[in-house]
Amino acid sequence: MHKITGPFILLFILLCCHLPSSAVDKDGNFVIVIDPGHGGKDPGAISGKNTEKSINLNVALKTGQLIEKNCKKVKVIYTRKTDVFIELNRRGEIANKSGADLFVSIHTNSAKSSSARGAETYLLGVEENRTSANLSVAVEENKAILYESDYQTRYEGYDPKSPESQIIFEFMQNEYQKESLNFARMVQKQMVSHAHRSDRGVHQAGFLVLWKTAMPSVLVELGFISNSEDCRYMTSQKGVEELANSIYKAFDSYLNDYRKQTAKSINLQANSVTSDSSDNNTGEASTEIAQSPVFSVQFLLSKDKLKSGDSRIMNLTDVDYYIENGQYKYTCGKTTDYDEIIKIQAEVRKRYKDAFVIAFLNGNRINVNDALEITKKRSR
Numbered sequence: 001m002h003k004i005t006g007p008f009i010l011l012f013i014l015l016c017c018h019l020p021s022s023a024v025d026k027d028g029n030f031v032i033v034i035d036p037g038h039g040g041k042d043p044g045a046i047s048g049k050n051t052e053k054s055i056n057l058n059v060a061l062k063t064g065q066l067i068e069k070n071c072k073k074v075k076v077i078y079t080r081k082t083d084v085f086i087e088l089n090r091r092g093e094i095a096n097k098s099g100a101d102l103f104v105s106i107h108t109n110s111a112k113s114s115s116a117r118g119a120e121t122y123l124l125g126v127e128e129n130r131t132s133a134n135l136s137v138a139v140e141e142n143k144a145i146l147y148e149s150d151y152q153t154r155y156e157g158y159d160p161k162s163p164e165s166q167i168i169f170e171f172m173q174n175e176y177q178k179e180s181l182n183f184a185r186m187v188q189k190q191m192v193s194h195a196h197r198s199d200r201g202v203h204q205a206g207f208l209v210l211w212k213t214a215m216p217s218v219l220v221e222l223g224f225i226s227n228s229e230d231c232r233y234m235t236s237q238k239g240v241e242e243l244a245n246s247i248y249k250a251f252d253s254y255l256n257d258y259r260k261q262t263a264k265s266i267n268l269q270a271n272s273v274t275s276d277s278s279d280n281n282t283g284e285a286s287t288e289i290a291q292s293p294v295f296s297v298q299f300l301l302s303k304d305k306l307k308s309g310d311s312r313i314m315n316l317t318d319v320d321y322y323i324e325n326g327q328y329k330y331t332c333g334k335t336t337d338y339d340e341i342i343k344i345q346a347e348v349r350k351r352y353k354d355a356f357v358i359a360f361l362n363g364n365r366i367n368v369n370d371a372l373e374i375t376k377k378r379s380r
């Protein structure tokens with residue numbers, strides 16, 4: 001965060017306004033947001049009569065169908081289902097507002113050289129051995145904002161025509177880097193083994209569309225529209241099906257891992273809760289782990305610590321903050337009673353309409369669903 005300078009501060013503040021309005025799906029579903037890149041007046045990459053926007057949409061819709069058909073307790077949300085234009089920042093907003101657990105953006109590559117071919121998968125970040133090729137993929141994709149009439153204000157400080165603008169991604173650390181990398185590897189693996197795409201690997205670069213997502217997120221480049229073989233494949237029914245199947249299979253592995261890990265951590269918490277009363281002398285750790293999850297309402301992000309008299313936190317109770325990604329995240333209300341926090345949330349939303357409930361266990365932020373699960377087990 002020390003690198004934030006000049007116009008980037010504005011951009012930073014601008015992006016901080018996009019808070020997720022709810023942290024989890026109320027029915028306990030895993031929520032995946034599928035984002036077909038481009039659309040409407042923005043065709044993306046073009047080759048003859050073939051457009052990236054339609055390849056992306058075909059593969060995205062097929063992927064969603066496969067997931068809906070085969071995965072239980074999963075909700076699929078699309079950023080678009082038809083040929084319409086959606087702003088880049090709106091895509092992340094859709095994911096954040098729906099409390100999504102995973103975000104996948106689907107794109108098609110293009111290169112000056114017609115021999116470039118194959119699939120590659122990206123997560124947000126800066127590679128140590130960054131190549132100009134990876135940077136230019138991100139720069140090309142970020143150019144989508146040029147179709148937005150007010151992009152100068154909306155993405156203040158970011159100029160898609162200047163590669164130097166990529167520096168804004170230097171200070172961004174993705175909170176979900178590990179999960180994003182896992183999923184990116186799974187997607188890439190299936191692209192190669194199932195769809196038999198030439199393997200261009202997993203990379204990191206600064207994609208605006210991933211930047212605003214508050215969950216693990218990847219961007220897949222299915223192939224090159226500028227390569228005749230890739231293009232023929234991506235516009236064929238077989239190609240669309242295999243590419244969609246690859247993303248679906250990767251999702252299925254990711255979901256299984258996710259559910260195993262969630263079950264494990266809930267069991268771990270529940271076990272330590274039940275063993276606590278009979279085993280009081282094992283030290284602080286076991287006492288601490290036996291605490292009840294605490295709910296709060298997050299209502300404000302700030303890059304600086306606010307002064308105690310600041311009007312933004314006046315007249316709110318139990319105001320606190322935690323630091324994440326170099327930002328101060330302000331919360332109010334503190335209770336182990338979920339119904340109570342929902343009431344507080346309603347109050348806070350009169351002032352901060354995007355305020356949402358979060359949960360902590362032993363001072364660490366945890367998923368609200370997991371917190372409810374632990375609360376339920378403790379009350380038995």
Ligand SMILES: [Zn+2]
Nearest residue numbers: 037044107108
């Ligand atoms: Zn694209």
